[in-house]
Amino acid sequence: SRPDALMERVFAPWPDMEEEMRRRGIPLFALESREPVKTFDVLGFSLQYEMTYTNLLSMLDLAGVPLQSRARGVEHPLVCAGGPGALNPEPLADFVDFFLLGDGEEAVHDIVREVREWKQAGRPGGREGALLRLAGVEGVYVPGFYGVEYESDGTLRGVWPRRPGVPARVRRRVARLRPEDAPRCPLVPAVEVVFDRAMVEVFRGCTRGCRFCQAGVIYRPVRERPAAEAMSLARQAVDATGYPEVSLVSLSSADYSAIREVAGGLARELAPRGVSVSLPSLRADAFSVGLASDLHRVRKSGLTFAPEAGTERLRRAINKSLGEEEFLAAVRAAQDAGWQHLKLYFMVGLPGETEEDLGGIVSLVERVLAEARGRGGRRLSLSVSVAPFVPKAHTPFQWEPQLPVDELGRRLGLLRSRLRRRNVRFSGHDPRLSLVEAVFARGDRRLGAALEAAFRLGCRFDAWSDRFRYELWLEAFERSGADPGFYAHRRRPHSEVLPWDHLDAGVSRRFLEREHDRALRGETTPDCRGGACEGCGACGGAGRAGGAERRAPGEDKVPQAG
């Protein structure tokens, strides 16, 4: 925290509240002070998921801030956005003044400093003056300073600076994981929310290299907290919040080098206080009996595994190999430790998927149930969740097409009917929603018009199945002249210029191309933490994307900027 800047929160109001506010002329206001959002200097959004973008527009509109960046004056807040979505920001380029790519802990202070100095100097240069200063902050991308050109076939020719003084390519910010940046006094809501528990980020980044996964690319290099630091932060979080559960979060917590020490140590220490330790989605191949029994101590949160694909062949192609025997051993261990319910995540429509792979999902689930039955004791119940694959920017699969909606629907229907049995709860994600997600996930600046059209037609909270209006989205695409198939269903050659090529996620394009080729050949790539460097570029090519950031106590290594 800092004494010279004030930060408050605001959430998108639910449609009934939005209607009430519009009717009464109540502008969007900050939760803490109830001051109108438009009186703040900076308004920042975290882009966690493409299907929240209509809410972003809705919030700007409710706040009384002009939607179009170029229509704003000095009296309006500077609108910025960060989070994973900022790595493909182009669909929001018309509406967001500046993006922050990468870690925010250090950058937020740079941004505050620039805005403060601009204000104190009397706002020289107006908004453009502020944005020019901000463009000098590492990790900041000001889309208004870049022009876009297209080829005659509609593909991108390029995104280039249209003025001097801004970088041709903006590199993502990489911060150290420092204990002083972890929230000391996390806010505890008075009403029920999702993720209702204390959390400690035990490490950031991942080098497993699952080829569909954007987070695994954009959060490299791996930076681990020392065990003592993680435990201390967990204790502080529990003391400061009063939550009865603390979760050790990361992209793959079972891969944390100190996981047994930290999870086990905390579980033992906190059990007398009735506080439990939980781990988010675990990799089943790293799951050990020891880990399971350590967490057994206090209470059972659900256990989730993500096999993703039904056959080892396809799992190797997506680089998330998992021996079936190892997986079943993990299930047995979980059952022995007392878990009675498991959640399994799968995808349909992965590149190269065949009917055999779909059958593999069914037989894997059946084997799990058979395994559990054979051991007697309490019955195991399963939740199986299947979602359509959405190719993401900055991944080896960024050139792959998504399957058409009807075909995705057929595959989901097939799985649903073959998994219809007692003990299995099946949920399939709407492929129509996945199509819209796929469009924006790899979209370009022209989609701004479609997004605004969707908002004006009334699209909100698209991620909620009872709010998603597919027909309105189709109308929005139609009106704005955008063809969803162009963005979602087209296989792109490696030679095509992509709408995020001017943004550097820290990983080389050649690395992604190589990984893509390996996927098509069914070859796996090992985790560089255990083996050779794959030259992804995340740690400056020195081969330490995984190894360098494991700090010994007392050391303080800083990742080298590439």
Next chain:
Amino acid sequence: MPRVRIRFRKQGDARFISHLDLVRVMERAARRAGLPLRLSQGYNPRPKMAFASALALGTASDAEYLDLELVRPVPLEDVLGRLREQLPSGLRPSAAAWVPEQAPALMALVNAAEYEVEVEFSGPCPGRAELEQRLRDFVTRGGALDGELLALAEGRARLRLVLPASGGDRARPRRVAESLLSALGCGGRTAGVRRRELLRIEGGRRLVPWELVQGGRARG
């Protein structure tokens, strides 16, 4: 095991915390306060807490009660002070007292509640004397355990109503006010409800949870 009974107000924004959420808020506040809470047994240990009677969402209250079990005694002023520091504004602990071991649970104890209800008439409404008579009849017929007209001015009436703690619509102040309005033959709406006290009505006597507690008491 020492059991402490805490009396608290629920008002302002805290009116919109549901009963279930209130349980969570209290649990977390008690944990943050570092009170030596007694935990339940089994796989899901929770602090042992008991409430008296769920308050409807949106209703403010001057007197809610919570019994907390501790593993060892803590000075009552500390209990109050530490909880006060941790609770959101709108939930203000006002008093604490020790409860003897054999005392009945809060929920078993409380069988009635007193409310203050503001009613806004939408058309012509009866004069004071008639209102009071109709209210007495309403009570006699069993529409409420007790009732009193506190104020009447400019088409608004403020009533004191004592209702049973449970029993469907008979326990719900808004519903009771609606049925009173129709008994009066008047149109109108409930403009505000506030719970004033929780009671045990037994053999003509009326007791508040405090009076059922012996020993020291702390006020805040």
